[in-house]
Amino acid sequence: MTTQVEYWRWTESRYTNPEVDWRKASTITAGIDVGSVSSKAAVMADNEILAYGLMRTGSNSPDSALNAINRAIEGTGLTMKDIKFIVGTGYGRINIPFAGKAITEIACHARGANYIWGPVVRTILDMGGQDCKAIHCDEKGKVTAFLMNDKCAAGTGRGMEVFADLLQVPITQVGEMSLQVDKEPPPVSSTCVVFAKSEGIGLLRQGWSKNMVLAAYCSAMAHRVVTLLERIGMEKEFVLTGGISKNIGVVSRLEKELGIQAVPLPKDQKFDPQLAGAIGGALFARDLLAKSRKAF
């Protein structure tokens, strides 16, 4: 029997911040971001991130959300009862039964990016599994303009999955491999992922190497999202979130095209930029809880 390799499959992960003792915290809140491809949960003790879980989304939003939060609290000694307020966000946010409020991922990403990179951040590009969002925010992480494209898979993780599968390259290595080319090839010309795949097959037939085809696709993806950024107002304090932000092949080509370097992650930062939405959700949860306590 041969084993089927799934090239799109990335590793699920979790993280606990060793410097935070939740038993000393006065409030524990969480944000759950159920995306189209990955589900993220971030648990916050007062103002610090305590733990997070990054899992794949299944066919069912409530289960995916539960899966992510359970993975986040695994080994921390926390139980669901200790979490005082949960905000749901992302594609599946309306279907999270234990979330106290649903907030759009746009507001959450802006808030989370503001927390991760600090108040300098103005332009955020979230390249997710099935959509691409360009967000402009102020120094408090409040949205000042946004644009979301979820009609088409070009410029999203789904598009990259198609190419990983076509070329039989694990998705996490696509970025690195696409940079190992002698000469930068012209970008894949088709916008549509289905046509782009056909074009990729054509290029392979012409004798292009895998790396060359990946380079052509990464560069097409970078080119595609530039127009989104221009529409909402591109500023040099620019960061990337979402799964594609970990693909160095797309990020470096985007930086080159924009002529701007993305703000690097702070040195002591251990959070995955894919968690920005969940972290933003946890921050909103903390504020909402404080507000409701004040009201009583």
Add this chain to the structure above:
Amino acid sequence: MLSRLGRFFVLSTSYIANYGYADGSGEYYVSIDSEKCNACGECIPACPMHIFQVEEDDYGDMAAVVKESHRKSLKYVCAPCKPTSGVRNLPCQKACKPGAIVHSW
């Protein structure tokens, strides 16, 4: 003084929401400026395709939005108001007194 403070508050929470998409044929966005939008709801009956609704946003303010069900088909939904002979007097823009609605195409 109070009204000035009020206005400052509105300014600090304002944003431009772009609803729509870009595909191979062009960019189709209806944008609503929340600073200008006073959530009066005049756009709702004005639009022959009923694409607008007024709802609470993430920051607790009321604003007009394009319904989720129409966001991926604006090119076609808005087509009856955009004859090829030239776009004049879009009903939504005419109804919106503060001028918060802008079409990208």
